[in-house]
Amino acid sequence: MKRIIDNKHPLAIRWFHWVNFPLLGIMIWSGLLIYWAYHPYKIQVGDWVLVKFFPDWLFIALKLRRRLAEGMAWHFVFMWLFMLNGLFYVGYTWLSGEWRYLIPDRHSFREAWDVVLHDLGIRKIAPLQTKYNAAQKIAYSGVILMGLGSLLTGLAIYKPIQFAWVTWLFGGYTSARVIHFALTMGYLLFFVVHILQVIRAGWNNFRSMVAGFDVIDYGNTGQSERTDA
Amino acid sequence: METQDNQNEQMPNLPERDELTTEQQIRRRTIKAFALFGAASLVPFGVWKWIQQQPKVNGLPKTFRTVLGGNEAIASLFLSHNHLAPTFPPEDAAKKVRVNGSDGMKGDFDPATWSLKVEQTASGEANRRFTLLLEDIKALPKVEQVIEFKCVEGWSQIQHWGGARFADFVAKYGVGTRSGHPAQSAGDWYQYVGLETPNGGYYVGLDIESALHPQTLLAYEMNGQPLTGPHGAPLRLLIPVKYGVKNLKRIGRIFFTDQRPRDFWHERGYDYFVGL
Structure with a gap:
């Protein structure tokens, strides 16, 4: 059996990925400090409350109460770093050509469904892929659009009069706040699935996001095996 | 160089980097990368500590x-x-207008004996100090506006207010400028306006630009009726380009200055500007 070192993730992408981790963490945490001061959101069917954002015990457990001023300060300081890191990432993927691996094409949505079936153990064979599979392409491109959405809805509720047209674009002030919040819940959902997939994909894949390279084993069949998250 | 020669002598079989076996390369690159990764992950903790230990x-x-x-x-x-706050038809306005905060409004207060103190301390003509009655404010052109009032807490409500433009009040009484005359240049304006409740229990500071915004009102009506006590009777500030915290109720004193006036919520950890 032959092992080959395959350089997978450029250094820049690894940096942007890992810098984003604490930055997004701070944005979500400080966002929750702000949200506590007025937390009316819930999903309900008729009178039956399905999910409440959030139950009191959660605010208490995470020490999110009565910290609005602190939350706003963190949010409006770190928003710049969060935005810059995102812009650098997009700029880099664009200039380096890495976007070719990331942008979904017209086959991606059908293939992504096959990936989902495969990952759930329903379908035996995963579709052929390059650096990222179709589900990854959609997820990783989508989360960048979500980031853009967070910046714009953030601006819409941060300066709703100076940028009234942005606020209008998102259906008004209260609507922009709901979308801003929903996108945050989207990140948390993304995070959960992402972590599960990273665990599933294993060490080789995780190492590639830190060290940049993948090890490809060529078995007797001559077929390469590669797992990704 | 001598030392290098010695090293080579001690390890004569050390292979060149590209002669490392694949396994060795994997090992080396992995260790190096994770060591760096571990070191770099200390940075956020350092930043966190650095922020926490700073003087407040x-x-x-x-x-x-x-x-x-x-x-x-x-x-x-x-x-x-x-840049104007979007306005709405009056029928969209809340009938039950939310009351939030009563700082500076505690204790006895008699609207009948109320008067508005206006001050600017300066040399010469610009040195002004006088009091006004509600009739004086009502004598200014009346403006009604239905806007979305926004609280720093995150809630908002469409509300219907009536009153006089702050800019009209300033122009009529010749205050706000260093020259004591209508401003000939932008630099003639004082930089800040301060407002306080009669007992001084609540106080805000505003940049002059925001105070002179055409939607900034000295409001005396809500939903077409005179202001009620909890909403700041007899006269309150209504400044849509700021969060609610700057919309001071029951104005006792207005003053113009180049020093940032103290601000109640700024002293309690909030941003001074809070502009929308």
Whole structure:
């Protein structure tokens, strides 16, 4: 059996990925400090409350109460770093050509469904892929659009009069706040699935996001095996 | 170089990097990368500690105040009197207007004996100090506006207010400028306006630009009726380009200055500007 070192993730992408981790963490945490001061959101069917954002015990457990001023300060300081890191990432993927691996094409949505079936153990064979599979392409491109959405809805509720047209674009002030919040819940959902997939994909894949390279084993069949998250 | 020669002598079989076996390369690159990764992950903790141990300025770490000051400078660049808060038809306005906060409104207060103190301390003609009655404010052109009132807590409500433009009040009484005359240049304006409740229990500071915004009112009516006590009777500030915290109720004193007036919530950890 032959092992080959395959350089997978450029250094820049690894940096942007890992810098984003604490930055997004701070944005979500400080966002929750702000949200506590007025937390009316819930999903309900008729009178039956399905999910409440959030139950009191959660605010208490995470020490999110009565910290609005602190939350706003963190949010409006770190928003710049969060935005810059995102812009650098997009700029880099664009200039380096890495976007070719990331942008979904017209086959991606059908293939992504096959990936989902495969990952759930329903379908035996995963579709052929390059650096990222179709589900990854959609997820990783989508989360960048979500980031853009967070910046714009953030601006819409941060300066709703100076940028009234942005606020209008998102259906008004209260609507922009709901979308801003929903996108945050989207990140948390993304995070959960992402972590599960990273665990599933294993060490080789995780190492590639830190060290940049993948090890490809060529078995007797001559077929390469590669797992990704 | 001598030392290098010696090293080579001690390890004569050390292969060149590209002669490392694949396994060795994997090992080396992995160790190096994770060592760096571990070291780099200390940076966020360092930043966190650095922020936590900073001296506080009005309840916030010094660096935060600096950045918020920068945010204010950027916000001031695109602050324009042409940027208006969206307005709504009166029927959209809330009938039950939310009351939030009663700071500075405790204790006995008699609207009948109320008067508005206006002050600017300066040399020469601009040195002014006088009092006004509600009739004086009502004598100014009346403006009604239905806007979305926004609280720093995050809630908002469409509300219907009536009163006089702050800009009209300033022009009529010749206050707000250093020359004591209608402003000939932007530099003639005092930089700030301060407002306080009669007992001094609540106080705000405003940048002059925001105070002179055409939607900033000295309001005496809500939903077409005289203001009620909890909403700031007899006269309150209604400034849609700021969060609710700046919309001071029951104005006792208005003053113009170049020093930042103290501000109740700024002293309690909030941004000074809070412009929308």
